[in-house]
Amino acid sequence: MDNLIEELLPFYALGALTDDERGLVEAYFGEHPEIRAQVEEMEFAASALPYSATPVEPSDHLKKRLMERIANDRRARSSVSADVSRPRPIKSQNKFRVTPQFSISALSLIITAVAIAFVFVLNEHVTRLRGEVDALQSALLAQAGTVEQLNRALGEVNARLPQTAPPSTLTTFAINGTAVQSNAHGQLIADPNDHSAVLIVSGLAPLPSGKVYQIWLLKENTPESAGLLDVDALGQGVSILMPDAAIGSFDALGISIEPEESSLQPTGDIVMLGEFN
Amino acid sequence: MRIKSKRNFPHSGDGLVRDELSDEALVSWVARGDDAALEILYDRYAPTVLGISLRINADQGMAEDVLQETFWRVWRHAAVYRPEFGSFASWLFRITHNLVVDFHRRHNVRPQSLRYDDHDAPDIDQAPDPNADVAEQAQSFFKHRQIRSALATLPEEQRQVIEMAYFYGMTRQEIAEATGEALGTIHTRARLGLQKLRRELEKQDFEG
Numbered sequence: 001m002d003n004l005i006e007e008l009l010p011f012y013a014l015g016a017l018t019d020d021e022r023g024l025v026e027a028y029f030g031e032h033p034e035i036r037a038q039v040e041e042m043e044f045a046a047s048a049l050p051y052s053a054t055p056v057e058p059s060d061h062l063k064k065r066l067m068e069r070i071a072n073d074r075r076a077r078s079s080v081s082a083d084v085s086r087p088r089p090i091k092s093q094n095k096f097r098v099t100p101q102f103s104i105s106a107l108s109l110i111i112t113a114v115a116i117a118f119v120f121v122l123n124e125h126v127t128r129l130r131g132e133v134d135a136l137q138s139a140l141l142a143q144a145g146t147v148e149q150l151n152r153a154l155g156e157v158n159a160r161l162p163q164t165a166p167p168s169t170l171t172t173f174a175i176n177g178t179a180v181q182s183n184a185h186g187q188l189i190a191d192p193n194d195h196s197a198v199l200i201v202s203g204l205a206p207l208p209s210g211k212v213y214q215i216w217l218l219k220e221n222t223p224e225s226a227g228l229l230d231v232d233a234l235g236q237g238v239s240i241l242m243p244d245a246a247i248g249s250f251d252a253l254g255i256s257i258e259p260e261e262s263s264l265q266p267t268g269d270i271v272m273l274g275e276f277n
Numbered sequence: 278m279r280i281k282s283k284r285n286f287p288h289s290g291d292g293l294v295r296d297e298l299s300d301e302a303l304v305s306w307v308a309r310g311d312d313a314a315l316e317i318l319y320d321r322y323a324p325t326v327l328g329i330s331l332r333i334n335a336d337q338g339m340a341e342d343v344l345q346e347t348f349w350r351v352w353r354h355a356a357v358y359r360p361e362f363g364s365f366a367s368w369l370f371r372i373t374h375n376l377v378v379d380f381h382r383r384h385n386v387r388p389q390s391l392r393y394d395d396h397d398a399p400d401i402d403q404a405p406d407p408n409a410d411v412a413e414q415a416q417s418f419f420k421h422r423q424i425r426s427a428l429a430t431l432p433e434e435q436r437q438v439i440e441m442a443y444f445y446g447m448t449r450q451e452i453a454e455a456t457g458e459a460l461g462t463i464h465t466r467a468r469l470g471l472q473k474l475r476r477e478l479e480k481q482d483f484e485g
């Protein structure tokens with residue numbers, strides 16, 4: 001084993017390496033998977049260390065504060081989903097005061113007027129929905145045309161490849177929206193043995209200024225940044241990932257919302273997640 | 278509508294159910310937005326998390342912030358936890374560890390000398406919470422005794438290196454500088470210390 005790596009292993013297990021040193025060790029794992037068992041033995045000892053601290057019962061107000069924060073967060077998420085999926089309620093204002101003098105004919109007139117208005121509103125709504133469906137169908141047709149063009153181009157490229165070329169091992173992994181953005185979906189296209197991949201997503205919500213989508217590749221629950229994802233007004237985005245390790249060495253891909261300057265670890269909502277198994 | 282009622286999540290007040298649900302099952306409920314599942318995990322692990330944080334941070338407020346932030350991150354990132362790569366407890370403590378190490382690196386805090394003999398500190402600093410689950414408390418306490426006993430068997434210099442690295446996130450070079458020892462000596466102490474610690478824990482059938 002490389003001397004430097006051997007020296008770094010205990011500190012890797014103890015979580016006390018710099019980012020560069022950790023990257024060095026993990027790259028070495030990729031080439032020498034047999035070292036993993038040795039590290040796991042050290043990690044077993046390191047994993048016991050948290051229990052060496054004397055347990056201290058936290059005060060009730062800490063738990064209450066946390067659970068209130070979580071309840072607020074859950075309510076905020078629910079209200080966002082509800083706002084998206086539900087038309088805004090119209091506040092009713094009863095400006096008419098019903099008196100015994102109110103004649104039956106006047107009442108009938110009002111009911112008829114309200115019914116006509118209601119039908120008109122419904123018609124408007126249906127017309128708008130039909131327009132949206134037409135627009136979506138046009139967009140779908142345009143996408144289908146693009147896919148067809150790309151397939152043709154791919155076929156031409158494949159035809160030009162030498163016959164001796166190895167068969168393609170390209171794999172497509174589904175990347176789905178989490179509960180935070182359940183409409184989002186996408187695909188990661190990669191050769192698992194390669195160090196690059198193409199990520200295509202759609203259905204992501206626009207972000208407020210100061211926030212960005214950040215891509216993470218996950219290995220054994222440890223996230224590694226794979227860059228930022230630019231999303232257009234339609235919620236679509238494409239990114240080419242070029243991690244240091246082969247795509248197949250990772251377990252999953254996630255996308256989170258982060259501050260504009262990006263983060264070293266995910267700090268915001270995980271909006272999309274896809275496993276490679 | 279509360280999600281948990283729709284999905285028939287077991288009532289958290291049911292003692293039997295609390296004992297039966299594994300950490301991994303609970304964290305999968307948390308990933309689906311169930312705060313009752315998070316509350317059970319909090320009850321199980323908050324004392325250990327606060328203990329770790331307090332051991333390193335003399336500042337009570339800072340230690341409590343770490344406790345809050347640790348479980349907040351569990352709430353927000355439960356979806357990325359993968360049980361096949363380690364227990365929930367390992368993942369949770371790694372979150373705590375990262376938060377504390379970040380704190381130390383930002384504030385350049387250095388460790389105090391710590392000993393593990395029985396005269397050093399009481400086993401439980403505060404009275405146990407009467408509402409906490411007795412079996413969970415007993416298990417946590419048992420593990421605490423096991424690791425303290427195992428650490429007490431290490432030579433002082435090996436234990437010191439392990440503590441500086443794990444609890445304070447000090448790099449190899451920083452430990453060498455702080456102790457006045459050669460870098461090679463620090464490497465050897467860390468490796469031998471972890472090996473001996475593992476053997477001692479295995480002797481005691483420690484389950485991580």
